Amino acid sequence: MSEECIRIDGLHVQREGVEILRGLSLMVACGDRLIVAGPNGAGKTTLMKAILGMVRASAGRILVLGQPVGSREWSRGRRRIGYVNQESVHVDFPVSGREVVEIGTCSLRLGRAEKRRRIEDAMAAVGCSHLQGRMYARLSGGEKQKLSLARCLCQDPQLLLLDEPTSSLDPRSRSELMDLLRVLNERRRLTMVMVSHDAQVLSEPEWKIEHMEAGAFA
Amino acid sequence: MEDRAHGGGRLRLNAQVNIIQAFAYPPIFRGFIALVLAGCFFPLAGVFILRLNLVTLRFTLMHAALLGAAIGLALHIDPLLAGLVLDLVAIAAIARVARESGLALGYVSTFFMVLTIGLAFAVIYKAGVPAKDAFGILWGSIYSLTRIDLALIGLYSVAIVLFVTLLFPRVSAVLFHREIAWASGVHEAALTTVILVFVGVSVALLMQLIGALLLDSILLLPAIIASFTARSTRGFFLQACIIGAFCSVAGFFTSFALDVPASSAVTVIAACLLGAGLIYRRFSRRVA
Numbered sequence: 001m002s003e004e005c006i007r008i009d010g011l012h013v014q015r016e017g018v019e020i021l022r023g024l025s026l027m028v029a030c031g032d033r034l035i036v037a038g039p040n041g042a043g044k045t046t047l048m049k050a051i052l053g054m055v056r057a058s059a060g061r062i063l064v065l066g067q068p069v070g071s072r073e074w075s076r077g078r079r080r081i082g083y084v085n086q087e088s089v090h091v092d093f094p095v096s097g098r099e100v101v102e103i104g105t106c107s108l109r110l111g112r113a114e115k116r117r118r119i120e121d122a123m124a125a126v127g128c129s130h131l132q133g134r135m136y137a138r139l140s141g142g143e144k145q146k147l148s149l150a151r152c153l154c155q156d157p158q159l160l161l162l163d164e165p166t167s168s169l170d171p172r173s174r175s176e177l178m179d180l181l182r183v184l185n186e187r188r189r190l191t192m193v194m195v196s197h198d199a200q201v202l203s204e205p206e207w208k209i210e211h212m213e214a215g216a217f218a
Numbered sequence: 219m220e221d222r223a224h225g226g227g228r229l230r231l232n233a234q235v236n237i238i239q240a241f242a243y244p245p246i247f248r249g250f251i252a253l254v255l256a257g258c259f260f261p262l263a264g265v266f267i268l269r270l271n272l273v274t275l276r277f278t279l280m281h282a283a284l285l286g287a288a289i290g291l292a293l294h295i296d297p298l299l300a301g302l303v304l305d306l307v308a309i310a311a312i313a314r315v316a317r318e319s320g321l322a323l324g325y326v327s328t329f330f331m332v333l334t335i336g337l338a339f340a341v342i343y344k345a346g347v348p349a350k351d352a353f354g355i356l357w358g359s360i361y362s363l364t365r366i367d368l369a370l371i372g373l374y375s376v377a378i379v380l381f382v383t384l385l386f387p388r389v390s391a392v393l394f395h396r397e398i399a400w401a402s403g404v405h406e407a408a409l410t411t412v413i414l415v416f417v418g419v420s421v422a423l424l425m426q427l428i429g430a431l432l433l434d435s436i437l438l439l440p441a442i443i444a445s446f447t448a449r450s451t452r453g454f455f456l457q458a459c460i461i462g463a464f465c466s467v468a469g470f471f472t473s474f475a476l477d478v479p480a481s482s483a484v485t486v487i488a489a490c491l492l493g494a495g496l497i498y499r500r501f502s503r504r505v506a
Contacts (some may be wrong), residue, residue: 016320052401089396093269096450099390106387107403117380149273155402 004063005030005159005191006051011060013046020046022215023060030158031189033181037202038212044195047212048163051193052083065158079107082152084145084162097139099125099129100147104154122153126180142173149180160184166201178204182198237474249360250470252371256427256436257466259375261458262263262382263420266413269393274324275414276437277314278331279421280430282308285338286422292345298367298426301358305418308334313411335377359428360480371423378416382455385409390451428481435485436462443488443495461491 006028013021021041028034036044049055052063053069064081067074082104101123105115123129128146130141136147145165154162162181166174178201184190196202202209211218223502241245267276283301290300308330316326342352363371382389391399392409399406424433440462441454468486475485 004257045250054397054400078401079403081401083398085395085397085401093445094448094450094454095390095394099451100394102387102389103394103398106391133449151398151402 002119003030004028005032005065006193008051009061009078010064011047011050013050013055014058015046015055021050024216025060026210028193029189030191031185032122033185033207034194035202035204035207035209036193036195036212037197037209038128039197039218043215044197044210044212045163046215048083048161048193048195051161053078065205079105079155081160082155082157082160084148084152084160084165085111091175092137095135095136095145095200097128097134097143099137101150102138103153104151108155118154118156119150122150125153125184126150140173141168142170145169145173145177149177149184153184157190159191159193162192163198164196164198165194165195166198171200174198182206197212199216233296234471237471238473241493245361245363246312248363248365248368249480252368252427253360253364253470253484254463255291255371255375256424257440257462257464257484259378260297260376260420260424260460261440261444261462262395262455263417263438264439264453264462265444265458266393266417267438268441268445268490270410270413272323272330272414272417274327275417276421278308278312278327278334279305279418280425280433281331281334281338282418283422283425284352284356284430285334285341286345287354288338288341288345291347291351292341296364296366298370298422301425302370302419302422304334306415307409308412309418312451313414317407355431356425357432358425358427358481363427367426372428374423378420381412381416385454389413418444430482432485435481435488436466439488439492440465446495446499461488465491 004027007028008024008026011024012019019048024047036047038044043069046055050057051064051069053074056070062069065077067077098119101119102115104122105118108115110118110119120129123132126146126149128143128150131143133148134143136144139147148165160181166177169177181192181194185192194201194207201207267273282304284423286301286304287297289304290297293300312323312326312330315321315329316323319326338352341347342349388399388404388409391402391404392406392413396406396410399409420437421433424437427433428436439459443461444454444457448457465484465488469487470480472478472487473480473483
C-alpha cells in the first residue's frame, strides 16, 4: 500500500465556465486526519467531489490510494473510500436504520451471512445497533451521522471523506462524533479528510488544517 | 357492466352473470389475470415514481404512448407495442438530454410532454386516424387484451420483481441518495436508467389495461398509501404490492356486483384507501 493516500497536483475544476478550483495541490498520508476549512463557496465540497470522482477535473490529476481518479483500477477500488455527505440526508420516505447501513455492503461480493456480520459489526463499532429498526426520517442529526459512519465502515474503507458532518449537530452530538472519528482513526488507521467551517471542529487537536479560499489553499 | 373494447367496439355483460361462468370467457379471464398481476407488481414502479419524483415524467410517458398508439393505428400495427416503443424512445431521449444539458429531469420531461402530444395530434389529423380509436388508450379496457398483451404484462411483472428483489440493496441505495449510491460503488446512472425504463413500460402497459386517466389508481395510489404505513424500504415495496393487489381484486369483483367498469371500481377503492391512509397518518402523527 502506498504511504500517500491522496495526492493532488495542479487541480483545476470548472463548472459552467466558472473556475471553482484553481491549481490545488495536496498530499495526505495514510492514517492522517485533515480538516479542509474555509468559508462557504471556497470550493471545499467541489474538492471532495473531485476526490470521489463525481466532478471531473479540467486540468491536473488526483491519485487516491495510488490510482488515478477515473481510471479502471480506481473504479474497481471505489468502495475503499467512505463518504459522509454534507447534511444529514433529508429522506422522508420509509427507510430503516439497518437499510441505510446495508447500502455500504451493496457492491461487496460477499455472502449473505458475511454481509449481515459486517452490518452488525459496523453498527456496534459506532454504537448505533439500537437504531436498526428505527425509521431514518425520525432520527436526530447525530443518530443519522452515526448510521452514515456505520454505512461507510461496512465498505471496509481506507479513506473517509466527511463533508460538513457536524453542521446539523448540537454540541454534545458534535463532541461524540469527533470522539468516534478519533477512535476509528487510531484503531483502524483510517485516513480522514473532513470539510468544515465549524469553529469548534477547527479547534480540535490532532487534526491537520488546510485553509481554502476562492478555490485555492490560502 | 360495460367496458370499451379494443378498436371502439363494446362488450356488454349481463350484471347478473355468474362470476364463475364469466371466467369461462377468455377476454374476462385474461382481463382478471392482467388486473391481478398489475395490482400486485406495478406498484413497485409507483415506488420509483414517488421516490425519484418522476410525476412529470409519468405524464410525458402517457403522451408518448398516445403518440405511439396514433402511429400504430396509422401504420396498422399493435398500438400497445407502438406505445411501448415510443415510451422507451422518450425515456432514452429524456435521459440523454438531461445528462448532456445538465437540465433538471422535470424541465426536459415537460419539453417532451408538450412535443409528443403535439406530434400525436398531428399524426391523428394527417393520417386520418379515427380520434376515438386513438383516444381509446386514455380509458383502456381490461377485456380487450390479447394473449400477447397478457404475456407482456406477465413478463414485465416477473422482470420488475426480479429487479427489485435481486438488486434490492443497490436499488435501495439509488432511492436513498444518488451520491451516496455512487460513493458506495453502485453504478447509479445505469440503475436509474433501468428504473426509468421500468416506469415507462409500466405506464404504457397500464394505459392499455385501465387507461391513462385511471392508471394512477394501480401505479401510484398503493405506493402513496404504503408510504404512510411502512417503516422500511422493504416494507414500502411489499405493502404497496399488497395494497395494489387488494384494490385490483376488490375492484374487479365490485365491478361485477355493482355493474360498473372495472377500472373505475379499482380507482374508487384505491381512492377510499388513500383517504383512510391520510386519516391514519394524521392520527398516528398526533399520537406520536
